[in-house]
Amino acid sequence: MTEKQTTLQPISRGSPEKYTERMALEEGAIKSSSRRSFLSGAATAAAAATVASTTGAIAAPLDVQPSSKSMGRTTVPNGYGLPSKFEADVTRNRSDIFVNKQNFSDWSMTPIQHQQGIITPNGLIFERHHAGIPDIDPDAHELVIHGMVKQAMKYSMSDLMRYPSVSKFHFMECSGNGLTDWLSVKSDTVQQTHGLLSCTQWTGVPVSWLLDEVGLDSGAKWLLFEGADGSAHARSIPLDKAMDDALLVFASGGEMLRPENGYPLRAFMPGWEGNTSVKWLRRIKVSDQPWHLRSETARYTDPMPDGKWRQFSMEMECKSVITNPSGGMQMQGPGMYEIQGFAWSGLGKINSVDITLDGGKTWRTADLEDPVMDRCLTRFRYRWNWDGSPAKIASRAVDSTGYVQPTVAELADKRAIVGFVQHHNGIFPWAVSESGEVTNAIA
Amino acid sequence: MQLHKIALAGGLAVAVSIGGAFASSSKPAVSFGTPISEADVAAWDIDIQTPTGKGLPEGSGTAAQGKELYDVQCIACHGEDAGGGAQYGSMVGGVGSFVTEKRKLTPGSMYPYAPILFDYIKRAMPMTAPQSLSNDEVYALTAYIYALNDLIAEDTVLDAASLAAIEMPNKDGFIVDDRPDAAATRCLENCE
Numbered sequence: 010m011t012e013k014q015t016t017l018q019p020i021s022r023g024s025p026e027k028y029t030e031r032m033a034l035e036e037g038a039i040k041s042s043s044r045r046s047f048l049s050g051a052a053t054a055a056a057a058a059t060v061a062s063t064t065g066a067i068a069a070p071l072d073v074q075p076s077s078k079s080m081g082r083t084t085v086p087n088g089y090g091l092p093s094k095f096e097a098d099v100t101r102n103r104s105d106i107f108v109n110k111q112n113f114s115d116w117s118m119t120p121i122q123h124q125q126g127i128i129t130p131n132g133l134i135f136e137r138h139h140a141g142i143p144d145i146d147p148d149a150h151e152l153v154i155h156g157m158v159k160q161a162m163k164y165s166m167s168d169l170m171r172y173p174s175v176s177k178f179h180f181m182e183c184s185g186n187g188l189t190d191w192l193s194v195k196s197d198t199v200q201q202t203h204g205l206l207s208c209t210q211w212t213g214v215p216v217s218w219l220l221d222e223v224g225l226d227s228g229a230k231w232l233l234f235e236g237a238d239g240s241a242h243a244r245s246i247p248l249d250k251a252m253d254d255a256l257l258v259f260a261s262g263g264e265m266l267r268p269e270n271g272y273p274l275r276a277f278m279p280g281w282e283g284n285t286s287v288k289w290l291r292r293i294k295v296s297d298q299p300w301h302l303r304s305e306t307a308r309y310t311d312p313m314p315d316g317k318w319r320q321f322s323m324e325m326e327c328k329s330v331i332t333n334p335s336g337g338m339q340m341q342g343p344g345m346y347e348i349q350g351f352a353w354s355g356l357g358k359i360n361s362v363d364i365t366l367d368g369g370k371t372w373r374t375a376d377l378e379d380p381v382m383d384r385c386l387t388r389f390r391y392r393w394n395w396d397g398s399p400a401k402i403a404s405r406a407v408d409s410t411g412y413v414q415p416t417v418a419e420l421a422d423k424r425a426i427v428g429f430v431q432h433h434n435g436i437f438p439w440a441v442s443e444s445g446e447v448t449n450a451i452a
Numbered sequence: 453m454q455l456h457k458i459a460l461a462g463g464l465a466v467a468v469s470i471g472g473a474f475a476s477s478s479k480p481a482v483s484f485g486t487p488i489s490e491a492d493v494a495a496w497d498i499d500i501q502t503p504t505g506k507g508l509p510e511g512s513g514t515a516a517q518g519k520e521l522y523d524v525q526c527i528a529c530h531g532e533d534a535g536g537g538a539q540y541g542s543m544v545g546g547v548g549s550f551v552t553e554k555r556k557l558t559p560g561s562m563y564p565y566a567p568i569l570f571d572y573i574k575r576a577m578p579m580t581a582p583q584s585l586s587n588d589e590v591y592a593l594t595a596y597i598y599a600l601n602d603l604i605a606e607d608t609v610l611d612a613a614s615l616a617a618i619e620m621p622n623k624d625g626f627i628v629d630d631r632p633d634a635a636a637t638r639c640l641e642n643c644e
Binding site: 161233371415 | 484485487489496497498499502538539551553555563564565569571572575576579625626628631632636640641642644
């Protein structure tokens with residue numbers, strides 16, 4: 010990671026055991042770098058470099074590397090490829106801040122500071138379970154659609170996979186993303202502040218096709234989506250959403266879903282809070298009204314200053330965050346850095362992203378990297394010549410509806426934000442100190 | 453997956469005949485589902501429409517019966533008298549707390565409709581053995597929790613009718629999503 014990520018490196022890198030192992034692995038590099046310093050003085054005049062490096066360094070003569078002088082590992086006859094052992098600390102992590110006393114109803118976060126491009130690898134898509142991860146045999150799994158329908162139907166997985174399918178790129182975000190860091194600094198890294206966020210290509214069958222097939226009774230307005238896990242997690246979904254773009258998903262990122270992400274079948278509600286994309290989906294029931302379950306009254310609702318609760322706030326509003334540099338990283342001295350991050354909106358495409366380097370006094374426009382897709386992570390980039398003085402950096406996104414990502418203060422004008430509060434889409438700043446340390450600057 | 457491709461082939465032939473504009477997002481004229489009767493869905497049909505209580509099954513229970521069960525099935529995580537335990541916080545009280553910064557969410561303070569508790573216990577509790585309780589047991593546990601919250605008398609027999617009739621303190625406590633609420637502007641110079 011140190012080699013790959015040349016401008017920035019996280020200050021803390023996993024467990025002491027891993028650190029020791031890493032040091033041993035990097036020993037060769039450290040030795041050659043000391044020799045480089047020793048040689049550089051004498052070699053400078055002789056080097057006669059026609060193109061100077063920004064850093065002024067001059068490379069030492071090369072040794073043939075050990076990998077060129079040995080055979081590599083054999084091809085595994087039947088194996089599933091894993092990341093390099095040197096990437097072992099790029100993992101989903103539980104929150105350091107809001108630690109559940111059990112890990113069945115729990116969550117883990119995507120290391121978005123390490124994500125390149127807009128697609129989250131399947132093994133890093135964030136998790137939220139309400140009663141642990143079931144291991145469901147797809148040959149035994151069934152989906153039922155019933156209630157206010159002309160004919161209730163049951164579908165096996167092979168039934169569902171006989172339909173033509175569609176594949177769509179969309180982000181998925183938990184409504185609780187950012188809930189620990191509204192008003193004061195709690196989390197160190199962007200994984201902790203914003204890692205209940207992932208993005209991939211989802212493949213499945215439009216819900217509307219199957220609703221057409223079963224035939225809706227007149228008066229049908231709401232659908233219950235229910236999981237086959239031990240929590241039987243369920244949400245009421247308006248018919249309009251189901252007919253518009255809801256999917257029955259069996260694959261993500263090119264392969265069947267991972268167990269922790271709903272294998273073999275989940276709902277997917279583009280742009281909506283993650284828990285509406287019910288995992289391990291077993292049942293859709295059609296009705297004329299919402300159910301008002303615990304999961305949509307006592308949970309996943311937003312407190313208002315007058316003591317009331319906003320309900321069915323399912324669209325994830327426009328948001329962005331800088332992932333590089335971000336909390337826990339260390340700048341390597343003044344010079345050019347590419348500020349990178351993600352912007353997304355549950356209501357459309359990203360139109361623009363602005364960057365501030367002075368804590369919000371002035372803003373300048375970042376580049377959006379193609380593709381910029383509807384309700385999908387959009388990568389922004391901005392080249393920053395850091396002069397070495399303290400800075401407070403943040404991003405602000407505008408979506409295709411014209412909605413401007415607000416500050417926390419602007420959200421606090423309308424909502425109660427103290428306590429366990431969801432739907433934090435406020436502008437999120439990082440502080441860069443004179444020594445180059447990057448830290449959470451939410452307050 | 454091969455079956456899948458065969459299914460597509462039929463559609464493709466049609467597409468070519470209409471000039472290649474194959475609407476791959478349109479609904480195919482097929483039906484691969486198997487009809488099932490509502491009666492045969494019964495074992496899965498556990499949801500309660502909580503505002504009306506529609507779906508509440510036959511059966512009944514009292515707070516006294518509920519306490520007996522609670523002390524075996526629930527106390528390890530939720531604590532004595534539902535006052536909070538090893539895993540989770542209190543399930544009693546909290547009415548009036550939502551205007552403070554220490555909101556206390558309990559079935560008594562938070563649920564707008566009383567059948568929510570029945571639905572939740574039935575679908576998800578106890579966490580180690582969900583969907584293992586009989587309907588009578590779920591009514592009894594519901595009665596126990598609501599009695600602790602002073603929403604019913606100790607001796608109330610809860611059944612479908614009496615449960616749906618409980619008036620909850622937070623019944624008018626919700627507003628429908630009215631976002632966008634925050635009014636941000638895209639200032640570029642001399643902001644704040």
